Amino acid sequence: MTDYEFTLKFRLPDSNVDPEQFVDALSVAGCDDALVGIGQRGRIALDFGRSAKSAYAAISSAVRDVRRAIPGATLVEASPDFVGLTDVAEIAGFSRQNMRKLMVTHIQTFPAAVHDGKTALWHLATVLAWLAEKQGRQIDQALLDVARTTMTVNIAKEARQLTGTVLPKNLEQLFA
Numbered sequence: 613m614t615d616y617e618f619t620l621k622f623r624l625p626d627s628n629v630d631p632e633q634f635v636d637a638l639s640v641a642g643c644d645d646a647l648v649g650i651g652q653r654g655r656i657a658l659d660f661g662r663s664a665k666s667a668y669a670a671i672s673s674a675v676r677d678v679r680r681a682i683p684g685a686t687l688v689e690a691s692p693d694f695v696g697l698t699d700v701a702e703i704a705g706f707s708r709q710n711m712r713k714l715m716v717t718h719i720q721t722f723p724a725a726v727h728d729g730k731t732a733l734w735h736l737a738t739v740l741a742w743l744a745e746k747q748g749r750q751i752d753q754a755l756l757d758v759a760r761t762t763m764t765v766n767i768a769k770e771a772r773q774l775t776g777t778v779l780p781k782n783l784e785q786l787f788a
Contacts, residue, residue, distance in 0.1 A: 613663045616670040618758050619691045620658050625684030627654030634682050641681035643674065655688070667757035671765065672785065687769060690762040692755075694726065695736045703736070703755070704743060714747070721746050735763045 624631060631650035638648060638658070649657035658678065664670035671690060678685055695703070701711035715722045723738035737759035743749040744756070772784075 613665060614754050614757075615661060615663050616667050616754055616758050617659070617661050618667075618671055618674075618762060619689075620660065620671070620674055620678065621688040621691075622656050622658075622678060622682065622685040623688050624654050624656060624682065625686075629654075631656045637681040638678065642677040643681065646674070656682070656685070667754070667761040668782075671758070671761050672782075687765075689769075690765040692736050692759055693762040693766050694733045695739070696731055696733060700734065700736065700739050704740075704749065704751075718746065735759070737763045 624634075631653070634656060635648050635650070638646070643658060643660075645662050646658040646660045649659070658674070660670070660674050662670040662674055664673065675687060692699075692703075697711050697715065698708045701708045704711065706714075721742065723734055723742050725732040725734050727733040737756065740751050740756050740759055744751045
């Protein structure tokens with residue numbers, strides 16, 4: 613068993629309901645390993661520290677537990693996934709300037725941004741994998757596994773919104 617840390621954000625089935633009413637139900641449903649954030653009406657976020665055989669097992673069981681506590685809750689985002697350069701630098705233990713220098717110096721191999729604009733965003737998994745493979749950096753395997761899984765979940769969530777897109781059964785269960 614490995615400990616995995618991740619955050620799941622959900623839209624509640626009724627935005628007029630106070631999210632605080634679900635805190636006890638979440639604990640009973642197995643989310644006692646999460647800190648619950650209820651700051652935004654109609655939304656709830658849970659920061660998990662869950663032990664499991666894989667990142668996917670940890671995240672999928674957490675989604676099931678939340679859905680058991682809050683029927684009709686819709687997964688909005690799984691993280692860590694989308695990150696800016698400052699986030700990557702902090703996670704990797706670099707200064708932002710050093711991370712930017714790595715990116716600029718290795719422009720041909722550095723992962724392409726998911727969004728390239730005033731604020732660029734990357735999938736954390738692609739940058740961590742690049743740091744490990746191309747730079748020989750030590751990367752926490754559990755973090756890389758979670759980042760890969762949350763990226764897959766978020767891409768699947770978006771793909772599911774496209775008409776006629778069929779997801780693999782193991783991913784479809786997260787959105788059923």
